[in-house]
Structure formats: structure tokens, C-alpha cells
Amino acid sequence: MDEKGRNLNNNNMEDEMDLKRGPWTAEEDFKLMNYIATHGEGRWNSLSRCAGLQRTGKSCRLRWLNYLRPDVRRGNITLEEQLLILELHSRWGNRWSKIAQYLPGRTDNEIKNYWRTRVQKHAKQLKCDVNSQQFKDTMKYLWMPRLVERIQSASAAATVATTTNTTTTTGSAATSSSNTTSNNQFMTYDYNNNSLGQQFGVVNNEYSTPENSNVAVSPMSDLTEYYSAPNPYPEYYSGQVGNSYHPDQDLVVPQMLPDNYYDYPGLLDEDLPGMQEQSNLNWFEDFNGVTSSSDSLWNIGESNEDLWFLQTQQQFNNNGNF
DNA sequence: AAGAGTGTCAACCGCTACTAG
């Protein structure tokens, strides 16, 4: 562990020498959580000192926001989230924190990482500048419809699986959701009417991304996962651990999950029951052979199609038509 | 089995904006 002191603007040389860097230990996490549970967040520099942490205020803030907050959603980025990220990024560019506002529980850091490791990587494979119009068009006319299609497939397959499983009553994950009647019209993007070069995004349902986007996006695909997301310290949040745990304080309740959590203005207009039904779908599982991996969008096998699209797009740009 | 290569993501850095005194 690197315990080298940092040169801060601020004052006390002794403190500076004690400042710690690198990965957080469980002990530090508990100190931070305990302190915030008692005193709330904010004023991070003094918080750090008062909590007895040899960390910068910045470091504490980051640790809390990106990792320890009870409402942080962990795990793979769902297909819907991918779609939303593509859509919002096409509109706002690298405004990660702004994009993150529309993906409840996701941090700007996580979205940024996703973009860099998946999207930029794929652009690189296609030898395409991620900021080019070409790349944006590929996203818009190829990848986003592809994502919508996969979301639909997964949803449809889930419905089939659900129907099947209700009659077989096994203990599978899909079966656990079998008492619901999943609506495979959950996302009803008018895919059949879409064609290359045509403005896509005509939607039949109420979903829209912020600012009246024309791309349909569902909310969290898996609320079950959301609520049971592998929190680093689940026992802590359920009040089982920690000498200084205060049952009267609200660590147990995710502070960012009010009743109208999903009534995000203009974004998540779906009714909660419908979403709760939908929540039982797990996009990462195979439903009757339909794989819905979060990575599937970027399958190498589809790079040829992408390349073809890019080349066609290039021709179009050069000639003014196809 | 082991080393190299690659991917992922937590954490850090530098910068800007905001605010209170």
C-alpha cells in the first residue's frame, strides 16, 4: 500500500505525511460509513479528519459516491442501460455525470469506464474515430437498433421461458419470476419500419429519454438485481454489523429510492407495477437459447456488418448518396 | 504451469465552478 504523503495546498505538514493512497481497506470503509451515518455527507476534508481517516476529502467523497453509497448499483450494464448510454452520449458527449443522472445507481465513473472499455475499444477495432460522424451514424443506425432488437428478443424469450416455467415449477431464476406475466411489448420500438438511412426511433410506447428523445428506452431491466445488488457491506446496511450502527438512522433504506424513484421526469414514465414485472427479467441469462449478454452488442462476429456499414456510410458521405 | 497480453475498474489528478467571508 502506498502511504506516501501527498502535497496538498492545505496546511499541516504532519497530516500530509500521513495521508494514505490506494485501495481502501474494510476498516476505512466502515469508518467512513459510520461517520456519514451519524453526521451525514459533505465537507469532505473535515469529514476525513473527524472520521479519523488518513485520506483526502476528495478520496473520501469518491469512495462514498462510487462505492459505499447504499444506492450504488453494481454489476453488468444492462442492454437498456447500454442503449441509454449510447443515446445520451450521442447527445451530450462525455458529460458523464449528466448521463449518470439518467441511470439510477450508476456512477459517472462506471459509465465512463464502460464507454472507454467497450465502445471506444470497438471503434478502435473498426479503425474509426470515436468522435467522427461516421462512428455516430454507426451507433445511431446500427448499434442502437441492434440493441433494441436484442432487448426485444430477450424480453420475448423471457416471456416464453416464463410461460414454460410456470408449468414446470423448477427453482431457476426465471422460474422465480414466473408468477408475473411479462409484457413482451415492454419496449415496442418500431423496428420493422426501420431501414438504413431512415431516421429510426419511432416508438409506440411512452418511454422516452430525457428531452423527448425519439429512442425508446426501458428503465432498469432488473429491479431485483438492483435491490439485491452486491453491496460491499450488506450486513452493515441491514443493521447487522458495526458497533456504532444507529438503527434510527436510514442507512438501511437506500436514500435515493423514494416511492417515485422511477418517475424520472420524461425518462422513466412506465408504471411501477409494469416495471416490477419487467424487473424479474435477467438480460444476462439465456432464455431458450437467446443469449442476451451485455457484451453481445460488440461481438467480433458482427464487426463485418459494422465495417460494411462504415464503408457504405463513407461512400454516402463522399457521393452524397448510396 | 507459467508467462504474456488484455480487459476492467477503483482511485487519483488537475482543473474549473461555486460560495462564504
Added chain:
DNA sequence: CCTAGTAGCGGTTGACACTCT
């Protein structure tokens, strides 16, 4: 206004995990 403290953002790094040979 000016300054110091604080919060937040986006870019970057590095450690670790995983995969491939």
C-alpha cells in the same frame, strides 16, 4: 472584488483479474 475552501467533473493511471499461448 479577492481569496480560500469545497465540490464536482472529465481524463488518466495502475493494480488486479482473466484469457490466451
